[in-house]
Amino acid sequence: MSDPQRLQLLRSINEAADADALRSSRDHVNDRMASKRSELPIDQFYTELNEAYDAIIIRAISLAEAHMARVGMGSPPVPYAYLLFGSGGRGEQTLSSDQDSGLVYENEPNAEKAEANRNYFAQLSKQVVIVLERLGFPRCEGNVLSDNPSWSMCLSSWNKQLDDWFEQPSWEAVRYLLIVADGRSVHGTSSLLDRMKDHFFANMAKHPNIVGRMLENTMRHKVLVGIFGQLLKERYGEDTGSIDMKYGAYIPMVNAIRLLAIQQGIRSTSTLERMKALHAANVLSEEDAQSYGQAFQLFLQLRLMTTEKLERGMYANNGKLAVRSLTREMIEQLKKGLRIGKRLQRRIIKETSVRLK
Incomplete structure (x- = not known):
């Protein structure tokens, strides 16, 4: 990566102090990439655009975590991974892609702690979606979003949901399975998604x-x-x-x-x-x-x-x-x-x- 403007833009994204500064960086990304559409090979264009969008999403998650700490919710209580689906999961976002997201976090055997974890990540997910909306990323019309409880849960609950979708493959259940196949971890502990995918492909073999x-x-x-x-x-x-x-x-x-x-x-x-x-x-x-x-x-x-x-x-x-x-x-x-x-x-x-x- 030798483009100094590209480096500077990524640096400004990583250092954005709040959502307003991050929105300015996102607008700059779109303006810059729109001006380069005709001069970059198409694979390089999508690589640079999705690299910048990944950085923006990661910074939005960091801002959301900081917000949680400020309001007394503390830091993430267990490891988690923030997931992108759709064109984001495939690294094929355009200049106007919406949000398709989810979240998976580590299991907690203690029921009281498990409920506290569920509440923390529900609030974190809600905050991330809000920040990304402020940055100009619309909500997914199909509600495949991390602030939807069906797309944000601990690993064991995710695996149970995958089991249910495979065993009762309605049209919607199959659509969701195909969405999961496009899932990519953009932030956090990516091995959680790896374990989800292990369960997904084990179910493919069984069904x-x-x-x-x-x-x-x-x-x-x-x-x-x-x-x-x-x-x-x-x-x-x-x-x-x-x-x-x-x-x-x-x-x-x-x-x-x-x-x-x-x-x-x-x-x-x-x-x-x-x-x-x-x-x-x-x-x-x-x-x-x-x-x-x-x-x-x-x-x-x-x-x-x-x-x-x-x-x-x-x-x-x-x-x-x-x-x-x-x-x-x-x-x-x-x-x-x-x-x-x-x-x-x-x-x-x-x-x-x-x-x-």
């Missing part, structure tokens, strides 16, 4: 038929390309003529690669890292890994061309890309990438169906 339910969820979002290779655009409303880059290109590929990775016991959460691991495991050929990777990087790049805006202090984006803003060459590249994504979805259906027979 092989869960893959069929995961496939149903994985195929919920289809790649937006027609049978004749045409783009399937928005037909109504203010986004008429646009293509949904998030749910019509990016998410279908994320979901497909994640399902392949889960079946192989791969714990990497980055989509590109999962592709590399799948190639190393001889699941993807070199040709497939390369073509999927190129298509995915194109989707990452085009996601950055969707309109970023501020709404009541929150960074926001609906993920829609106006096709008229693309050159003819870019449209052809997008069509090619979508056809590759479609091919990947067909492969997932075929291979998972064979595995379940």
